[in-house]
Amino acid sequence: MATLRAATDSLLDRAARLGSLGDDAVRAPSALPGWTRGHVLAHLARNADALVNVLSGRPMYASAEARDADIAAGAPRPLAEQLDDVRASAARLAQTAGAIPADGWSARCELRGGVTDVMARIPFRRLVEVELHHVDLDAGYTLDxxxxxxxxxxxxxxxxxxxxxxxxxxxxxxxxxxxxxxxxxxxxxxxxxxxxxxxxxxxxxxxxxxxxxxxxxxxxxxxxxxxxx
Structure with missing residues (x-):
């Protein structure tokens, strides 16, 4: 979780620098085909809330359609609103994880598509989302x-x-x-x-x-x- 917090802060810091380009920067294409930077940021926020659901024993998303609709709806928002959403949703995830007792991390949980894993793997799964989508923002952070x-x-x-x-x-x-x-x-x-x-x-x-x-x-x-x- 400490590594995840640091990676999230790094992504937020880099994304905030896009503000010097105006809100058009968030509507510019990302490195993911068909997605703007706004899509990437909206996905990151909703993914954090989805993992709160997973850690709380609820379905990750209401449906695939609802997941896609939430990302599409959030994508056009101004950069400042996007960053606040990513920051607040990350805080909700950290708070939920912090409330899990030590022996609770060995329990199994269900993600999308019937995929199951142990709870202890969720922070790394989130870290993958943050690190790879940081690269996907196409804002100067690269694979190397x-x-x-x-x-x-x-x-x-x-x-x-x-x-x-x-x-x-x-x-x-x-x-x-x-x-x-x-x-x-x-x-x-x-x-x-x-x-x-x-x-x-x-x-x-x-x-x-x-x-x-x-x-x-x-x-x-x-x-x-x-x-x-």
């Missing part, structure tokens, strides 16, 4: 500026998520320091496509933030297109 500990933990999470997925060929990922990960479908012949790159580049590719910038498939193999998360 993400904290190394976060990047490695997110690669662990994403490779576990793609493990056994028949839409993903058998992959072995390798960073310059020798750290390796495996993911994708089980190899029928024991071989995996070796993909190399700096950890932030590998994570950006796995997270769908790039199509492979800074990574390469070795041995003449073609870098595969990953399915959406």
């Amino acid at each position: 500026q993400l904290p190394a500990d976060f990047v490695n933990r997110e690669i662990d999470f994403l490779t576990a998520r793609f493990a056994g997925n028949e839409q993903v060929p058998p992959l072995s990922l390798s960073a310059p320091d020798g750290t390796t990960w495996t993911t994708g479908a089980p190899p029928s012949d024991g071989d995996r496509v070796l993909v190399t790159g700096a950890p932030y580049a590998l994570m950006g590719w796995l997270a769908g933030r790039t199509t492979g910038t800074g990574v390469r498939a070795e041995g003449g193999a073609v870098l595969p297109t990953l399915p959406p998360l």
Whole structure:
């Protein structure tokens, strides 16, 4: 939670600098196709409230349609209103998390689409939202500026998520320091496509933030297109 607070403050500080460009800055495109910066900020606020629901034992969102409608409705707001919303919703999440007893974090909870996890993973899931959407704001924070500990933990999470997925060929990922990960479908012949790159580049590719910038498939193999998360 302390790491999450620091990441949220960093995002708010950078987003506030957009104010020098006027409210048109929040209506400008983000790095996410079809979303403005306002969409990104509105999503972050509503995601915090959705995680309050999760930690409180309620459905994460009333429905997929309601989630999308809330983001669309919040996107055009002035920057100052957006920042106040992100800040207040983050405070509600922190307050809810602070009220959970130590032995309560081991309980299971339900997220979107029937996905379940232990409560203790919720702060990291929120950290992923904050860090990646900070990059998505396209306001000067880039993948290579993400904290190394976060990047490695997110690669662990994403490779576990793609493990056994028949839409993903058998992959072995390798960073310059020798750290390796495996993911994708089980190899029928024991071989995996070796993909190399700096950890932030590998994570950006796995997270769908790039199509492979800074990574390469070795041995003449073609870098595969990953399915959406």
